[in-house]
């Protein structure tokens with residue numbers, strides 16, 4: 001598909017070292033940054049493939065772009081990608097795409113958090129046109145997505161069911177704002193509580209997200225008790241009725257996915273292997289290569 005494991009070997013052999021060095025201080029000064037980068041990558045790739053479209057700011061403050069979609073609520077750290085790009089640009093001008101930098105950063109975020117070290121191919125190009133928030137609205141999953149939706153999204157990208165269950169294990173790190181679990185707490189029959197939220201956990205969620213906070217964007221809960229460590233606790237939690245989102249709850253009860261959840265909960269290295277191959281599929285699906293798209297100079301601008 002035009003991607004290669006040695007894409008920058010001649011044109012910018014040091015690029016992965018430059019990115020890693022620039023990331024160090026960001027990871028250390030902001031422990032919430034690795035999950036933010038991982039989600040940022042997913043939200044880029046989900047809309048027209050991984051083409052850095054999510055990084056573009058509206059020119060002259062006019063047309064609202066991808067980030068204006070409410071599905072992108074809570075997406076952070078876009079500006080850090082632009083910063084890292086400017087460091088790369090100083091050494092390898094016009095060579096490395098923003099799309100590839102974002103993949104390197106998300107990959108490093110997983111490793112930094114204790115997850116697998118993933119080998120990914122490069123050679124993606126950046127989108128050259130602005131993307132409407134409407135496309136992001138249509139393509140990004142809603143907070144109350146269930147297992148059917150999960151399997152649909154990721155099998156379309158060539159993943160096996162096992163890989164789809166592994167990629168949602170990304171929720172082993174980071175946070176969820178209370179407003180994203182409003183349905184589960186207020187309309188349980190629609191939001192999926194019926195499918196087994198453990199009572200103690202429900203009480204915890206109600207304490208952390210009191211009624212009045214369900215419409216505020218400032219309250220949040222951590223995705224799992226080891227929210228800064230990329231581990232398999234996501235799966236053991238889900239099995240104990242402690243999944244936060246509907247999809248987190250359903251994967252442990254649906255007959256197609258429950259056996260996979262149990263095996264990932266029992267064997268972290270099996271989860272890591274499946275996550276690594278799923279990550280490669282996520283980050284290579286529907287990308288621009290060759291003469292398609294452009295290499296942007298600044299990640300947040302199209303000109």
Ligand code: HEM
Pocket residue numbers: 034035036038039042073074075076141142143144145150153167168170171173174175176177178180245247
């Ligand atoms: C397709 C089903 C998915 C749904 C419905 C979903 C939904 C959500 C929601 C509602 C949040 C909370 C955001 C907030 O309140 O700030 C979240 C957070 C997160 N998601 Fe997903 N997600 C999905 C798939 C993925 C995938 C495939 C990845 C990565 C490969 C991912 C990575 C993350 C991360 C790391 C966070 C934490 C972000 C932070 O701490 O800022 N998610 N997700």
Ligand SMILES: [Ca+2]
Pocket residue numbers: 043044045046047048049050051052053054
């Ligand atoms: Ca995109």
